[in-house]
Amino acid sequence: MHFSSFFSVFFCGLVLAVPTAPVPRDCSAEAREYNVARRDARGLSKRTFYSEMLNTTCVLAPETPSEDYIPNPPIRVDVTENQPGVLFTVDIGVLNTVTCQPLTDVMVEIWSPNAVGEYGETFLRGATTTASNGIAEFLTIFPGYTSDSANHLNILVHSTSSESSSVVHYGRLFFTDPWTNIIGMYTNYNQNTNTRVLNAQDPIFAEANQNGFNSIIECASLLYMNILVLNRLF
Known part of the structure; x- marks a missing residue:
């Protein structure tokens, strides 16, 4: 079974926190306001899925870039390069967990x-x-699973607006298996010859989601997005 057509663009997100201090501030209230403002800016006010905005703070485990990382990628928002697949927009918001205020002009990288x-x-x-x-927006496609990893996105955040500045965070973001099951029926994805890797079979997923850490992206709706917020300390 496959779909010759699906949905052209969908939105995913969650609220993330990168622990860079022993006791970071709880920014859940600010994250809620941040999500509402971004949602209104997208004109998605009437396209609700949840009864209220998601504002749970999830924490990413510290990681290091994998061997597929290539430094100094092109500066651009649309990274698709006509790659076939299910388009989706991801907004990566960077918050200071001391002030709970957005951080501007910070370089964010994405690859998948x-x-x-x-x-x-x-x-x-x-x-x-x-x-x-405080938001970096990208247009990409839903990633397929690799020979040794479940479906995931990679993000990297620099300390300044320069790609040569120090890296303050790298993380791998995963999707729920039910979502990847659905996407896997779509044309192009059903041509993946790799052996399917579920989240529970991916050792990096296990590492990224232990000891209270959470690296799963919430896909709220095909037409509505709760923004992806990356909380971090300077």
């Missing part, structure tokens, strides 16, 4: 495998800085 689980030298790779609202 294509629908059949292959990494390229340029496609599905890009970088951009956070805007005045």
